[in-house]
Amino acid sequence: MNKINCSPPDKDLFEHRVLPALYISVFVIGLVLNVWGMKSLLHNWKKFQHINIFVLNLGLADIMYLLTLPFLIVYRLKGNKWMFGDRFCKVTRFCYNLNLYGSIGFLTCISVYRYLAVVHPIRTRGRLTTIHSVVISAIVWILVSVHSLPDMFYPKTYPNGSKCFDTTSYENISSYLDYTIVAFIHLSSTSEEKGRTDFLLEDKMNTTNCVTRHKDLFEHKILSALYIFVFVVGLLLNVWGIKSLLHNWKKLRIINILVLNLGLADMLYLLTLPFLIVYYLNESKWIFGEPFCKMTRFCFKLNLYGSIGFLTCISAYRYLGIVHPMRVKGRLTSTHSVVISVLVWISVSAQSIPDMMFPKHSENMTGQCYDTTDLKNVEKYLHYSLSWTFIGFFIPFVVTVGCYGHVTLVVCRSKTVKKNRKQQILKLMVLLLLLFSLCYAPYHVFRNLNLYSRVQFTREICPTWNSEVFIAHQASRGLVSLNSALNPLVYLNVNKDMSLQMKQLLYQGSQPFRRLLKTRSSTSPVSQSEEEAPVLFKRRQLLRGGHQIFIRRFKSKSSSVPVPQAEQESLSGEKS
Template structure:
């Protein structure tokens, strides 16, 4: 540990790593969410009231995906933001709406599945489309309230070209760390514990119940796998490394430096790339329980495989 001067953290990695990730997520995410939302709206009555939450999940993804081209320009210009202070804050706000909106709607879907399996007699006929809409509005409201304080922290150097911080300037980093820890607790940890509790109980009931439909078991296990994937890859690393990086910035400001500062920064940037993948992975929820989509995808993959096979066979070997 060095208490006199701190090594400068290398910011070059961000400019090399994030733009390709953002471009890939933008293309895949728009195609997947657009196709998924189209299917959802075409089969609305068939799929049930829980799909109000899935619809909101898709809208949150598209809201964030539309900001990615501006971030790509920002990082290609070596972290030089040219779109103004207000739009920088809007861009970061859209990211937070997507991130915590996704977690919120995953929680709603999980609670709905829990009630439908563990307490079916209490839910049948009582949970309506209106309930789903009202709960969705409440989720958007809570996520907005939790994300709004972030808008009041400094994100740029006024309206001059420069940084567009995903957190804030080092001058306010101590306060931001406190806010971030509280935000992580209320918007991530509590919903995550609710999801774990719901699926822990659901798995217990499914394992004990011999009369429960096998298709229902498979659907629940599929959704559980998708949620484990999303939380393990996207959400958990991001929240741990975001707060760890903020803490290292606080220590650096106090001239308390560690050799791992640069490593934490790079790991945090990787986690930022991974967390934005949720906008491309969330459409997996459309696949969950929808055999029509799965069958159609298998058909498309089969057609693509046959086309590749035909192209790979020399003309002389093609049967007449």
């Protein structure tokens, strides 16, 4: 830019003098006023109005940004030389975005609340509660985080760490412009340098000995066959389960709303399986375009982490209902379940959207549809994968194990819980642990190991365990897809009506086999013991009836009440 004299005039004046002075005044005045305002709000906590919760969150957004200003002041005063590291630079810019869009969000909520209170006071009277304000504030924070999170994936510094851009470096400015205009849709065109690098990496992979064994067998035959099985079985079971839940909509319990959302997450993924089946049967040649490839992988992420999220919520609801029944009695309503479901969907979408920012094919192989990304971006994708493995899988797994571990202790020690109830609770616990250990855990472990192996390859290192990890990763991909076929088993353990319907279906299905066995047994000779069985059964019934009448007669004598004539006649008839 300096060679063609494209440098803006008075750049040093504004960046190194005017901007730091403005930042210092904003930091001092903003910090004093916001601390004073939040202290006043918290001092009158019991007199809180609903709108004050938005004002409090507005203050928190301001404080979050103000605390990063001293670092930016030092950066500007030192002539744009950043000394706090690349990660803290990204955190600083992330806090700025949170403050910017969070302030806009909460100011909008304040405007809407004012509008409803002034224009429609009677309609909204008693309907806008503190809980609504808290829930709306949480949704605003989640949406703003979703909006700001992709910004952290763009480089903010030069390799030597001398800069801290508020946008990104010149090499990525085109894609950042697309992100700025359209919040989450990645429409940028890749540069020629990126394509050349991808080509060299792919060529290097084909010419070295770091080749995965049995790749065609696992990807094009086993995986496609497993997807066909999951699609057929999962679609039938989930449609039947959702239909049963909707049929008894008025009888829906609180936990059934979470189960219904679990089924919707499965359906979202199952409807994309036919395209993946065609892709793998066609020897990994994607013919549906890159946008739909990203949408397919996005639906898989929604199903994966949505299922984990809703199963964790079911575990927490079970824990509260069994361990703390008196505390939560009347407090857990259908509204809470709906709000929690919405929060799960929003958080899962926030987790899955950055995946769409990564390219799903290399420059020289446009017919591919990777489940992760190309070799050029594999190291960044590994960091993204590790962070969401911890947040999206490990934390929910610990919560689920903790909840059901405590529930098992309480149920086993309790003498008031019936045996059938204990069996139902323990069955659900075993099923959830099976889903986590069989479907989710192997996938996350081997996916990250496979990504690490690809990162090592970009550094011209071929791990000795490369082929084994690849095979295990392909097997875990098949296992994780099974969760869409196994999740309907949760319906049976949660909904009694559905379990009864399943038993009736199994009984009706077994009737033809029973009739066939009866027709075969009728042609065979009957033994003497089988002939005497009906006679013995009748004798036992007569003895039991006589015993009951004798007890009644004995009681009637002791209470000086005459025995009815009918009972005397029946007793004399049996004796004869």
